[in-house]
Amino acid sequence: MSTPPPPFSGPPAGTPRLELSGITKRYPSVVANDGINLKVGPGEIHAVLGENGAGKSTLMKIIYGAVQADAGQIQWNGREVVVANPAEARRLGIGMVFQHFSLFETLSVVENIALALDEPFDLKALAIRVKEVSTRYGLPLDPDRLVHSLSVGERQRVEIVRCLLQQPQLLILDEPTSVLTPQAVQKLFETLRRLAAEGVSILYISHKLHEIQSLCHSATVMRGGKVTGTATPSRETPASLARMMIGRELPVCEVPAYTGIATPALTVSKLSLVPDDPFGTRLQDIELEVHRGEILGIAGISGNGQAELLAALSGETTSTPDSVKLVGLPVGHLDAGRRRKHGLAFVPEERLGRGAVPSMSLADNATLTAQRQGLVKKGFLRPKAAWDFAKRCIERFDVRCGGPGAAARSLSGGNLQKFIVGREIMQQPIAMVVAQPTWGVDVGAAAFLRQTLIDLSRQGVAILVISEELEELFEICDRIAVLAEGRLGPAVPKAETNAEKIGMQMSGLFAPADKEPAHAAA
């Protein structure tokens, strides 16, 4: 940088801390940001609201210097600036907490923080400062712990403390609560309010309406790369914000009652597994039972054994025969293919790579998992049958794509998920395990997928949903259990619990939770 910024003495009254005008960023296939204007004042908590793919993240990367805009201006404390890279953004006083953390697993907390600071290297002195700052803002941290041993919430604290040590004037948080328990969210909000009171401006990116209403002073709503409105969240209703965000009413699911007989379909008993991966979670004495006609939800922050449980259910990890049973049949020792043959279907979290082979066509992808459809005969492929199968799936589940020959990676997240879920449903499974069904999917497709799962369960299929989205679980599930630190709590009927109780259990407390635990997240 040629000229250092002048020492900060507070902008002239009325000068916004950050003002964007006409920011435009084009990618080959899409205009991610189209003439964006945005203004944040000192000490203001400003929400940037929008669906996945609305262009929020691109805009934040432009502010943070990780991406360069094609057109438009950035004014910082009233002066036009060019933010060439993240280091320059930090020098200006812009800090960012990433949605996917940028931490180094095998380094300690203080080492991670030291890497991001431009100051003499003295870990001991820094550790003391980390302690000071983290206690002052209610974000307790042990500077010497290795990051891989921290919970996701603690990792986020590391990121926030790292930003705070740089004394930022603007803090950007990208979907910060997607990995937090409801209680941890409240603590985070307290910290953010305190920072704002000290004059720090905050850009808060989210698609969660109630959070924005309780935290933010003002909001800019984006859709399809454009600003569709600005609002004062406290004066709006969730419905009016949603209209701005998605352009229509928020769809609601219908949950009819199950009229069949609810017999156990998928049973897990005494499942304990030690992971091969040193960063993995140990599963301990998992017990669960999913009945025909119901959706059982497993809540919890990922990293608490979700991946391991899913692998144990799908057959990627095998265990003792009796630990997993399908309508009484022991399948715990069988691999994924054999379990599918017996009527277990899976929708994994990673669509590309686990759910589908990115470079293969939808028809070929259908062949890979449709064991029960006879798409392979005596070891020979039946391309015509696979094509027809994929075509029926595309039509029935409204998958927008270039037909059965389209490569899986060419589909948007929502459409690929519809195809994968549809493909599994068409196996006519007895039980189905679904992980993060609507992660990264737009609101319309998410509503369709949720309704599809509800309808399927009411036809007598047992469905297990693992999700981080509590609201989603409360919308579609009949019973909810919490997975925390590799242990599964009891499955409780939806009507007998609430987000607060579930959140308490997410912190690893399965005892009847009727009062505030002493710093559960600490």
Added chain:
Amino acid sequence: MLEHLIPVLAGTLGAATPLIFAGLGELVAERTGVINLGVEGMMLIGAIAGFAAAADSGGGALAGLPAGAVAGMLAALVFAVLSLSMAANQAACGLALTIFGVGLSAFIGQHYVSFSLPGLQPLDIPGLVDIPVLGRILFHQDPVTYLGLITFAIVWWVLRKTRLGLVLKAVGEAPDAAHAIGYPVIAIRYGATLFGGAMAGIAGAYLSTVYTPLWVQNMVAGRGWIAIALVVFATWNPTRLLLGAWLFGGVTILQFHAQGLGIALPVQFLAALPYLATVVVLVLISRDKRLLQLNLPASLGKPWMP
């Protein structure tokens, strides 16, 4: 007994020196996520460059070692351009570099076959060399062996105590995250790879100008591969690497003595012993999968582009 042991232990340090240099260089490169399988080739290129410089200039090892370092670095530069700037497969580039090094050193070396050099006289550290037993083992070595131990101490200190060491590790652990905070990942990897090349070059030049100061084709004889294995089995820890190098050096000297004593085992078997012993012991040490996983640079061998 003692009069037999002292020369064995003293010889061990010298025999370990090439592995210490080459291993430390590879260790630093791998810490940043670059696996360079061309160590054997870089050592051979360093060996012939060092030998040619020493023989042609008449400067002996003092001319040979810097020449070896520069030659090794140039060889590493070729590797770096292909695998870092062009993101080619690191394993393939490294293997190609080794094959190239074998050929190039043999080609240039044909002029020097059966040439011999004066070598380097042991340097006694005044005072310390008079300590009974230990003095003759530790402080009666050639200067390059001392240099190897000093290099070890510096690398250990840098990796352990400095920001540079932390940055190297961070780049190997998560290049995306390092880039996001603003570190020049490719430049750091270039630096580490070139350091590895220079170290391998010095190791090769030490072999050809000091350890056995005459030119024999393919004289590195697999030590480059042992260095790579040492790094992995030492779980990217310099101290373990040093111990592994000493083990290899010790068995090398022992089997020489065994040959001299006329022990009734095939010479080929005795010659293979140091390699066998090192690999077996290191495999046993590194059976702890957790230790390996925790220390493994997560991005090792994976091409990365900003």
